[in-house]
Amino acid sequence: MEIFKNTNFDFLGKKWPFIIFSLVLTVAGLISLAVKGGPQYGIDFKGGALMHVKFTGEPPEDKIRKALSTTIPGDISVQRVTTPGANEVIVSTDITTEDALNKNRQKMEDALRAAFGEASGKEDLNNTAVDKLTPILRDALARAGTLPDDKQLNETVKAILDFKNGSPHFGLLRSLDELSGVPGVTPQVLSVLKDKCYLSSFTIRNTEVVGPRVGAELRTKALLATLYALAGMLVYIAFRFEWIYGVAAVIAVFHDTIITLGLFSIFNKEISLTVVAALLTLVGYSMNDTIVTFDRIRENLRLIKKPVFDDLVNMSINQTLSRTVLTSGLTFLTAVSLWLFGGQVLNGFAFALVVGIMVGTYSSVFVACPILIFWHNFADERRKKAAGVSTGNKPAPPVVKEVKELPAKVKRAR
Numbered sequence: 001m002e003i004f005k006n007t008n009f010d011f012l013g014k015k016w017p018f019i020i021f022s023l024v025l026t027v028a029g030l031i032s033l034a035v036k037g038g039p040q041y042g043i044d045f046k047g048g049a050l051m052h053v054k055f056t057g058e059p060p061e062d063k064i065r066k067a068l069s070t071t072i073p074g075d076i077s078v079q080r081v082t083t084p085g086a087n088e089v090i091v092s093t094d095i096t097t098e099d100a101l102n103k104n105r106q107k108m109e110d111a112l113r114a115a116f117g118e119a120s121g122k123e124d125l126n127n128t129a130v131d132k133l134t135p136i137l138r139d140a141l142a143r144a145g146t147l148p149d150d151k152q153l154n155e156t157v158k159a160i161l162d163f164k165n166g167s168p169h170f171g172l173l174r175s176l177d178e179l180s181g182v183p184g185v186t187p188q189v190l191s192v193l194k195d196k197c198y199l200s201s202f203t204i205r206n207t208e209v210v211g212p213r214v215g216a217e218l219r220t221k222a223l224l225a226t227l228y229a230l231a232g233m234l235v236y237i238a239f240r241f242e243w244i245y246g247v248a249a250v251i252a253v254f255h256d257t258i259i260t261l262g263l264f265s266i267f268n269k270e271i272s273l274t275v276v277a278a279l280l281t282l283v284g285y286s287m288n289d290t291i292v293t294f295d296r297i298r299e300n301l302r303l304i305k306k307p308v309f310d311d312l313v314n315m316s317i318n319q320t321l322s323r324t325v326l327t328s329g330l331t332f333l334t335a336v337s338l339w340l341f342g343g344q345v346l347n348g349f350a351f352a353l354v355v356g357i358m359v360g361t362y363s364s365v366f367v368a369c370p371i372l373i374f375w376h377n378f379a380d381e382r383r384k385k386a387a388g389v390s391t392g393n394k395p396a397p398p399v400v401k402e403v404k405e406l407p408a409k410v411k412r413a414r
Contacts, residue, residue, distance in 0.1 A: 007318045011365055012310060012373070018366035022255060025359075029262010036265055042272035042348075043092055043208060045219040050092040051108055052081075052206040054172050059089045067115035068093070072107050081344045088205070090344065109204060117200045125197040126164070126172055127204055133157050133197075140192040156184030160193075171203040222276040229283050230254065237287075241294055244375045249290045252368035256286050256360045263355050269348055278352035285331070286360030289324065290368045296320050297372075309376045313369050328361040 033039065043050045053059070061078045068076045072093050081088040091108065109127075117124055123136055134157050141147040148156070163182045165171050176194050179185050185193075230250050237246035257279060264271060296316040304312060335357055339350035 005322075007321055008315075009318055009321070010314060011317050012314050012369065015366045015370050018362055019370070022259065022359075022363070022367065025259045025262060026255070029259060029265060032262060032265040039261060039265060039271045040268060041219065042270035042275075044273045045216075045222070045271065047216075048092055048209075049108060050090060050208040051204055052088060052090055053112065054086070054088045054170060054203050054205050056172060056174060056201045057087060059087060061089060063115060064089060064091060064112070067111045068108060071111045079344075083343050086343075112202060112204070113200070116202050118198050120198060122196055122198045124200045125176070125193065126200050126202070128161075128197070130154075130157055130161065133160070136196050137189065137192055140196060141188065144188060144192075146186075146188045152184065156182075156189060159183050160185065171205050173199050175199070218273065222273070225276070226257070226279060226283065229280060233283070233287050237291065237294075241298060244372065245294050248368045248371040248375075249287055249294070251371060252290055252363040253283050253286050253360075255363050255367055256282060256356055259359050260352055260355050264348075264352070267351075269351060272348055274346070274349040275352050278349045278356065282352065282356035282360055285357070286363065289328070289360060290364040292323060293317060293320050293364055293369065294372075309380075310373055313373055317365055317369065324361065324364075328357060332357045 053064075059080065061080060065076055065078045068078075068091065075093065077090075077092045079090045079092075081090065091112075093108065113124065113127065117127075123132060125133070134153065137157065138147065138153060141153075147153070159182050160179060163169070163179065164173050169178075173179070176190065176197070176199065179193065180190055230253060233253070234246045234250045237249050260279065260282065261271070264275070269275075293316060296319055297313055300312050300316055300319075301307070332354070335350055335353035338346055339354050342350050
């Protein structure tokens with residue numbers, strides 16, 4: 001399928017605005033990284049304790065931050081989940097030593113319970129576990145003379161917690177009467193729950209903990225994975241085409257990666273394992289886009305005798321224009337949808353894809369191809385000088401430009 005047929009856009013004649021734009025983005029990103037002391041790593045790479053906390057209403061971010069800062073040293077981050085109706089925040093704190101790992105996590109839970117729970121001595125059903133709820137029911141039912149056997153009791157506790165954690169509650173009950181239809185919850189069990197438990201206005205949906213040593217190791221491996229990918233592609237393209245094609249493609253992909261990381265720093269976005277996955281995806285995507293253009297350049301070099309290289313590259317870009325617009329455009333629409341509707345977890349991944357696809361598409365045309373042309377012209381000048389010296393400095397014959405009308409075999413190739 002071809003959207004554009006027989007186009008003759010002068011892409012390379014418009015390369016300087018794009019090159020200047022790339023330089024501005026690169027310099028701005030590097031300055032931001034330098035000022036902020038490098039990328040802003042997520043918990044995957046720097047280590048820390050992270051909690052996803054859901055509230056019945058609008059999360060009181062200032063109160064959360066104040067409650068945690070009084071008991072936990074270091075930086076406290078409270079990030080609102082932007083999904084409409086989520087009423088959820090992501091609370092994280094850095095960890096300096098392995099010994100403080102579990103202590104910080106427990107302190108975060110205790111601080112939230114102290115700030116948003118009740119001091120009645122009852123169990124918070126929205127933040128309880130099997131090992132806490134089972135003894136409460138066992139003791140109370142035993143005193144009432146209605147204690148079921150251990151198997152029935154365990155099944156009842158499991159059914160209660162599964163009901164609370166499933167849809168549409170997602171860990172947060174608003175009334176104990178909602179449990180009346182749960183299997184195993186008899187009127188006696190419900191009466192015990194109302195007497196011994198209460199429902200707080202929040203629930204801790206998930207807790208993640210990564211030690212600093214593990215984070216440093218993951219950071220090193222992520223960097224090596226990216227460098228190995230670039231090195232492997234450089235070797236392959238140098239073998240498949242020529243070494244200068246590999247160098248141009250790798251420089252373009254490196255340019256895409258630097259700009260993406262710079263924009264992450266400018267917009268204060270964290271680098272996590274999912275973002276690294278997106279960067280590796282972009283490395284392959286941008287490289288593939290560049291190789292398609294390079295492959296057409298190589299085909300045209302075989303079909304056209306003594307071409308003007310600049311014109312040949314421009315013609316090759318026009319011939320692959322439909323393919324570039326279709327693949328990049330559809331992938332871009334998918335990435336934008338993920339960015340807008342994918343939620344907080346996928347936000348960094350989708351943002352990297354959106355930026356990378358835009359930058360990677362124009363870098364294949366306005367970064368990789370100009371590098372190729374520069375080297376080709378530089379090599380031609382050297383050959384002309386060498387030929388002039390060997391022939392006693394006789395003037396070289398004038399170069400005749402290729403006629404605008406393409407040979408029939410080139411048209412057939414298109």
